[in-house]
Amino acid sequence: MSQDRRPAAEIDAKALSALLGPVVTTGVPLYRAIADSLRRVIADGSITAGSRLPPERALSTALDVSRVTVTSAYRELREQGWADAVHGAGTFVSSPSEETSWGSMLRSESPGVLDLVNAAPEASPFLAEAFEGALATVGAALVGHGYAPSGTRALRTAIASRYTARGLPTTPDQIVVTSGAGDAAHLVFQTFARPGHRVLIEHPTYPGAIEGLESAGAIAIPVAIDAADPDAFVDDADRSARQNAPTLAYLMPDFSNPSGARLSVEGRRRLSATMARHGILTVVDEVAADLVLDDSGAYEPFGAPTPGTATISIGSLSKSVWGGLRVGWVRSDKELIARLARTYARRQLSVSILEQATAVHLLERFDAVLVARRQWLRGQRDILVSHVRAELPEWNFHVPEGGLSLWCSLPAGMSSHDVVRRAATGNLLLAGGTRFGTGYAFDDKLRLPFTRPASELAAAVRVLAETSSGAAGDGHPVEPAELVV
Numbered sequence: 307m308s309q310d311r312r313p314a315a316e317i318d319a320k321a322l323s324a325l326l327g328p329v330v331t332t333g334v335p336l337y338r339a340i341a342d343s344l345r346r347v348i349a350d351g352s353i354t355a356g357s358r359l360p361p362e363r364a365l366s367t368a369l370d371v372s373r374v375t376v377t378s379a380y381r382e383l384r385e386q387g388w389a390d391a392v393h394g395a396g397t398f399v400s401s402p403s404e405e406t407s408w409g410s411m412l413r414s415e416s417p418g419v420l421d422l423v424n425a426a427p428e429a430s431p432f433l434a435e436a437f438e439g440a441l442a443t444v445g446a447a448l449v450g451h452g453y454a455p456s457g458t459r460a461l462r463t464a465i466a467s468r469y470t471a472r473g474l475p476t477t478p479d480q481i482v483v484t485s486g487a488g489d490a491a492h493l494v495f496q497t498f499a500r501p502g503h504r505v506l507i508e509h510p511t512y513p514g515a516i517e518g519l520e521s522a523g524a525i526a527i528p529v530a531i532d533a534a535d536p537d538a539f540v541d542d543a544d545r546s547a548r549q550n551a552p553t554l555a556y557l558m559p560d561f562s563n564p565s566g567a568r569l570s571v572e573g574r575r576r577l578s579a580t581m582a583r584h585g586i587l588t589v590v591d592e593v594a595a596d597l598v599l600d601d602s603g604a605y606e607p608f609g610a611p612t613p614g615t616a617t618i619s620i621g622s623l624s625k626s627v628w629g630g631l632r633v634g635w636v637r638s639d640k641e642l643i644a645r646l647a648r649t650y651a652r653r654q655l656s657v658s659i660l661e662q663a664t665a666v667h668l669l670e671r672f673d674a675v676l677v678a679r680r681q682w683l684r685g686q687r688d689i690l691v692s693h694v695r696a697e698l699p700e701w702n703f704h705v706p707e708g709g710l711s712l713w714c715s716l717p718a719g720m721s722s723h724d725v726v727r728r729a730a731t732g733n734l735l736l737a738g739g740t741r742f743g744t745g746y747a748f749d750d751k752l753r754l755p756f757t758r759p760a761s762e763l764a765a766a767v768r769v770l771a772e773t774s775s776g777a778a779g780d781g782h783p784v785e786p787a788e789l790v791v
């Protein structure tokens with residue numbers, strides 16, 4: 307609870323009562339129904355963070371309920387992180403998504419807990435062999451000092467060759483090796499985003515990117531993306547660029563996380579030309595670009611037909627191989643890469659030599675690694691799709707042609723925050739839809755990754771079917787605090 311908060315706005319009890327409309331209490335206590343309605347008007351932006359809620363007595367009169375009911379509703383809001391009490395000043399609206407960093411949502415695996423917070427697959431079957439291969443070859447490096455700023459020559463060469471094979475001619479000096487793609491994104495924001503700079507993002511987008519650009523002091527400019535009509539993003543981005551003059555853009559043209567959207571070849575060409583016309587430096591996150599799950603194959607990388615335009619691609623082996631292998635990279639033209647390399651060297655002397663050697667082994671047989679990963683993910687996607695269709699028929703989603711998760715639209719009136727809270731009583735952990743947006747957007751959405759074993763996916767959907775309709779889970783409840791590790 308913060309003691310220094312000052313109200314940005316005070317909401318009148320009558321006005322709030324009108325906003326809430328008739329309170330529907332189907333199967334839930336009255337105080338909870340009021341808390342649910344309050345959360346909904348916060349989530350849809352009708353009330354903004356920092357606003358002071360009416361005094362309990364005034365709201366109870368306006369709603370014609372007892373004061374105790376409003377006290378309980380406010381307490382529930384506070385417990386869920388949607389409000390703070392400030393001693394002597396009242397109850398203020400806050401945003402639960404501001405409280406927990408994305409990284410801290412990663413929890414260690416506990417028995418009996420179904421963890422669908424992260425879209426992070428188990429290790430590729432090729433990884434163990436690659437570690438052994440790396441151990442066998444790393445001996446030659448042991449006589450040196452063991453630091454490789456920007457990455458070992460062998461790994462930068464292997465990464466560059468893969469870009470060249472994909473249609474984006476690249477030399478090793480256009481690569482900086484990082485500790486994963488998240489690290490790469492932070493490096494780019496640290497180098498090119500200044501306080502007050504505007505950064506155009508897809509909406510929804512990867513929460514780590516929102517955090518990264520916010521920590522650089524930059525301002526996110528959200529542009530809606532929809533997997534059902536991904537190329538509509540191009541004209542919307544053009545319009546937003548004209549209005550908001552962003553200097554940077556952070557985009558995922560292939561299997562955007564979490565929407566699953568993939569731009570067509572024509573769409574990405576138009577988008578690249580649009581960004582170039584507005585002088586926007588475009589950061590392209592390709593962590594899921596290789597995870598094509600239908601027959602469409604690989605599309606040309608963003609910016610391939612116009613290699614002179616300012617584009618920075620970032621990638622990693624986290625999704626194609628394993629998140630525990632901390633190898634990622636940045637690719638750009640030599641001038642931008644030189645700036646990135648200077649920034650990176652100031653904070654990180656080197657990525658582990660053994661992991662880089664492992665990555666070289668993996669990239670040598672990367673086509674086989676990807677065939678196995680895609681086949682496994684395709685099966686996982688189909689299993690999750692069939693469970694959701696059978697047990698949650700009112701949930702809608704576009705079956706993604708690639709990536710690692712379903713982005714579900716919840717039935718009308720259902721709040722993702724509420725679904726997450728109820729699922730936790732059945733030992734199922736999820737990230738609420740609002741994690742993937744700015745403000746309170748996407749409380750009507752839920753991301754369901756299909757990266758856990760099939761039996762867990764089935765159990766997770768069962769828990770959702772039982773708890774999201776209001777029935778309590780019968781497992782031991784998980785305290786909300788345990789979500790944060």
Ligand SMILES: Cc1ncc(COP(=O)(O)O)c(C=O)c1O
Nearest residue numbers: 486487488489512563593622624
């Ligand atoms: C779009 C996107 N970018 C970056 C990352 C971070 O990846 P890494 O583990 O390589 O840091 C993730 C992880 O989920 C992601 O989904």
